[in-house]
Amino acid sequence: MLAWNEGQISFQYDKCQQCGICREVCPTSAITYTQKKDGTQNINIDNKTCILCRRCVKACPSNGTSLIADYFDEFPQKKYYLGYNADKNIRKASSSGGVCKTLIVESLRCGLVDGAYSLVKTPRYPYAQGHFYTRDNNPGYIGLPNSVYHTVMACTNIREIKKCDKLLVVGTSCQIRAIETEARQKCNNLIKVCIFCKQQKTLDSTRFIAKMMGTTIPSELNFSVRYRGDGWPGKVKINDKECIYSRAAQLPFGRRLWTVPGCNICGDPFGTTVNADITLMDPWTIKRRNEYGETLVVSHTEAGRQLMSGIPELKLEKKEYDEVLPALGIDDILRKQRLVPYFKGEKCTIKIKVAGRLEKIQRFCLQTTVELLPKMPSLFYRILCKLPDLRNMLLGK
DSSP: OEEEETTEEEEOGGGOOOOOHHHHHOTTOOEEEEEOTTSOEEEEEOTTTOOOOOHHHHHOGGGTOOOOTTTTTTGGGSEEEEEEESSHHHHHHSGGGGHHHHHHHHHHHTTSOSEEEEEEEOSSTTSEEEEEEEGGGOOHHHHSOOOOOSOOOTTTTGGGOOOEEEEEEEEOHHHHHHHHHHHHTSEEEEEEEEEOOSOOBOHHHHHHHHHHHTOOOOTTOOOOEEOSOSSBSOEEEETTEEEEHHHHHHHHHHTTOSBOGGGGGOOOTTOGGGTOSEEEEOOTTTSOOBSSOOEEEEEOSHHHHHHHHTOTTEEEEEEOHHHHHHHHOHHHHHHHHHHHHHHHTOOOOHHHHHHHHHHHHHHHHHHHHHHHSOOOOHHHHHHHHHSOOHHHHHHOO
8 A cells, every 4th residue: 555644655565455556657667566475566666756746646446445334235236147158168167157258358359348458367477467458459268367366466557558438447346446547548438347356365375275285386486377267166276286176265265364465454345336337256155066157247237237238158147136145245244344444553443453353363373374384184274264263253243
């Protein structure tokens, strides 16, 4: 997070959401990055070059994080679908049935948008980066990465965006918030697709999964990784090892370990505060493991529904709110939202302070335990996941 303090711009790592917008909007190239061991970036500001225009501060999504009172009040009225690509091969190879890839590739191919900003595969770590696509520069399904569960500064190529009529932006809530101001200057109509996100992971999460699978992430970060694909919820593949995604994710995501610091101050996983048109998420608890996969699609606006209806390759099965409610994870999101003031350093009740401190202690203890120990039997990790969740015990529903 970049903040304006006493006439200077300062960097606060514990609130940084790792989007990469700051360097892109700096007119004097006063901002550089230094990569940490866990794959996240420290932000360096050259005070000799900085002209104190504060564009970086204004663009920083951490400064714009806010919570909406009664966040879920309108959710019963929203439209819900289970979606997937009509081609079974694409559906199976993609994350969760391939809806995200389908929206990008086919909206460009069908002329529903003139440009799209999302990720592209790269040959080196972090194996993905932001990229601007056009009808003539369509990535196809192979060019787009599946879900990525380590830090990617997705905004670092927004200068590529050319002026166009309709622009599609795909990203997490914080990434959309960071991109939006710049993107609106380049288009007449902006369509926002939010990737549901309660927590992004550092590379240490991938290191843990690799150890659990019996392989390693070398210090020079020359490794192969694919987090999703092969049906739903799919398989994680690191180097020459693989395991079921739900097993690999149980401890890092279930116990909120190795979380990017700035994720702690975000309570908007659906992109509601950035007025997302569509949110894409996994259908946890309402679907069982299967060969092909589906995405749970939350449609917020008519613009989002019109985009989806214009893509023949996108198959949608309408669902009622009561049918998808278990997958929305409302109780867990409300608990996370209650801790946002604590992680932002704002005034909060004693109960929230205690819950926040217990959360930090429990994360530290679990992370330290599994990092110091060698690879353990899978039963050991399952037992850790069954330990009482102190945050949830204190905050309840």
